[in-house]
Amino acid sequence: DARVTQTPRHKVTEMGQEVTMRCQPILGHNTVFWYRQTMMQGLELLAYFRNRAPLDDSGMPKDRFSAEMPDATLATLKIQPSEPRDSAVYFCASGMRAVDSYEQYFGPGTRLTVT
């Protein structure tokens, strides 16, 4: 049963601390997405990668957020320094981008609380 996994599931941290969220995409998927869900903004795309190369990170606050794919089995999203307004659920999704395939498969999310 192939699934996207995310760690940690919950994170509570103090303002100013570094936060790292990890994602393991489904094996064989070539595209990885990071989303943030808040009550006000709904599901917003932060960044995404194809074949480990960043395609678009225009949704991320560049001064504090960074996304990387060290290898095909790991994607990371870092926030440094974290702020209370970063509190949200962060989802990772993966997909196999093909000519007629747009389906993305989501992980369970990381619920981040910054106090």
Added chain:
Amino acid sequence: DQQVKQNSPSLSVQEGRISILNCDYTNSMFDYFLWYKKYPAEGPTFLISISSIKDKNEDGRFTVFLNKSAKHLSLHIVPSQPGDSAVYFCAASGLYNQGGKLIFGQGTELSVKP
């Protein structure tokens, strides 16, 4: 500028009846549309999709209708079941976007009452 809109934040339906969830979009370049279902504390799960070359796609109790001229799509669930209670997101993408980026609506919370 919200390109994908779900104007109804919530919908309540009796078990066994039809649920109709609506979605509007503004970008005429979109040519692929998807519906996702989300339970609390879980990630969204893919439900059904439709390409712009079709106007209907059916999968069991779920049918998606696309009206390109009106830039409108809808998800029909017949018959509705209590287990269908969740938040439903519509999403859109296009061939112009080679990365496969999806634009999501704000979601509609469906409640199916026994």
